[in-house]
Amino acid sequence: MSVIRASRKPWRSNTRRAALTNASRVRVPRALAGARPVCDGSSLRTAIDVEIYTELKSASTSTTFPRTVELADRHVVITGAGSGIGRALAIRFAAEGARAITVADVDLDGAEEVAREIGGVAVRTDVSREAEIAALVARAREANGPIDLFCSNAGVPGPGGGPEASDEEWQRTWEINTMAHIWAARAVLPEMLARGEGYLLSTASAAGLLTQIGAMAYSVTKHAAVAVAEWLSITYGDAGIKVSCLCPQGVRTPMLATALEDPIGSVPLLAEGLLEPEEVAEAVVQGLRAEQFLILPHEAVSRHMALKASQNERWLTGMRKLVRAARDAQSSS
Ligand SMILES: NC(=O)c1ccc[n+]([C@@H]2O[C@H](COP(=O)([O-])OP(=O)(O)OC[C@H]3O[C@@H](n4cnc5c(N)ncnc54)[C@H](O)[C@@H]3O)[C@@H](O)[C@H]2O)c1
Numbered sequence: 001m002s003v004i005r006a007s008r009k010p011w012r013s014n015t016r017r018a019a020l021t022n023a024s025r026v027r028v029p030r031a032l033a034g035a036r037p038v039c040d041g042s043s044l045r046t047a048i049d050v051e052i053y054t055e056l057k058s059a060s061t062s063t064t065f066p067r068t069v070e071l072a073d074r075h076v077v078i079t080g081a082g083s084g085i086g087r088a089l090a091i092r093f094a095a096e097g098a099r100a101i102t103v104a105d106v107d108l109d110g111a112e113e114v115a116r117e118i119g120g121v122a123v124r125t126d127v128s129r130e131a132e133i134a135a136l137v138a139r140a141r142e143a144n145g146p147i148d149l150f151c152s153n154a155g156v157p158g159p160g161g162g163p164e165a166s167d168e169e170w171q172r173t174w175e176i177n178t179m180a181h182i183w184a185a186r187a188v189l190p191e192m193l194a195r196g197e198g199y200l201l202s203t204a205s206a207a208g209l210l211t212q213i214g215a216m217a218y219s220v221t222k223h224a225a226v227a228v229a230e231w232l233s234i235t236y237g238d239a240g241i242k243v244s245c246l247c248p249q250g251v252r253t254p255m256l257a258t259a260l261e262d263p264i265g266s267v268p269l270l271a272e273g274l275l276e277p278e279e280v281a282e283a284v285v286q287g288l289r290a291e292q293f294l295i296l297p298h299e300a301v302s303r304h305m306a307l308k309a310s311q312n313e314r315w316l317t318g319m320r321k322l323v324r325a326a327r328d329a330q331s332s333s
Contacts, residue, residue: 070096071285072096073097073099074093075144075149076098076148077101077140077147078101078102078104079136079184080154080203081151082108082111082114085246085251085277086151087114088280088281090114092281092284092285096285099144100145102143103122103123104125104154106126108122108124111123121144123140128172133183146191148198149200150199150200152180154180155176157255157258161216174217176221177218181229185232192241196239198242199243199244200229200241201243201245201284202225202243202245204222204245206298209223209226212265242288246295248280248297248301249272263326264323273298283296
């Protein structure tokens with residue numbers, strides 16, 4: 001491992017401090033200020049509105065809070081780290097001074113190569129099997145103590161097309177792209193909750209927020225991965241567990257080659273521009289530092305999300321147009 005830095009600050013203190021700072025800045029409208037949750041449903045709804053309003057208000061009035069989430073001296077486990085984004089994360093986390101990095105992948109050769117490069121430990125792990133994730137967690141803990149950051153990054157493109165894909169293909173895509181994140185949380189959370197701190201990073205995809213044209217199973221399982229991360233963040237945030245969800249669009253990795261084979265699905269990917277895995281790793285480090293839930297390395301994704309949320313029919317019409325244009329281009333070539 002490259003650098004070991006001494007000052008290690010608990011992640012949980014950052015949010016508490018930020019929350020206090022936020023709370024002192026927020027002004028709640030007088031009409032809502034006295035609302036308290038009571039058994040009556042309408043009052044409870046009002047109280048929930050106050051909470052959400054308070055968060056929205058603090059987000060819009062906040063400038064930058066001092067954040068100290070650093071990777072130095074952390075113990076990190078990354079799945080799918082033998083290639084692409086996972087490999088770039090492993091190399092970048094090592095450069096940031098992580099104390100120990102476990103490089104997990106079903107492709108042991110790839111994992112060993114990365115582990116050699118960064119002085120980490122390679123573990124062959126098939127994340128489609130819960131027992132292998134549990135064994136990975138146990139082995140990492142035994143070798144290097146409590147896990148600070150677990151990155152559920154391994155993923156597969158799944159079958160192309162829609163519902164016609166076989167149940168076996170759907171099941172495999174579901175297990176790797178979604179269930180693996182749940183199994184990882186099941187394995188690491190009890191110990192993290194007992195310590196009162198820990199960080200989970202999920203690699204989902206922009207397809208989990210928008211859609212992946214031409215790949216229904218990928219879109220559905222990545223939407224579910226985003227939902228898993230959101231649920232964990234909402235449920236365990238106050239217990240010191242941080243969650244970030246990485247949602248890139250096209251990234252130049254071996255997996256992208258599969259997506260580009262689809263002449264229709266590849267159109268939006270290429271139109272928005274491809275990033276290098278190292279650029280995604282940079283966005284992740286910045287996102288973890290800011291304890292940001294959604295990490296969106298492609299700027300266009302938040303614009304598309306805003307359109308989808310505010311003008312859903314227009315967004316759907318635009319997506320259909322994109323499919324038609326890609327089909328027309330394909331048939332005339
Ligand atoms: N490349 C992109 O354009 C892009 C865009 C959005 C999201 N993503 C997501 O990023 C993640 C990483 O993908 P990538 O682009 O780096 O692809 P990649 O193919 O370079 O890396 C994926 C890695 O996951 C491993 N893997 C596959 N199945 C596994 C299993 N069952 N158990 C353990 N490891 C397994 C592979 O061996 C490979 O090393 C995936 O979750 C993918 O869905 C990729």
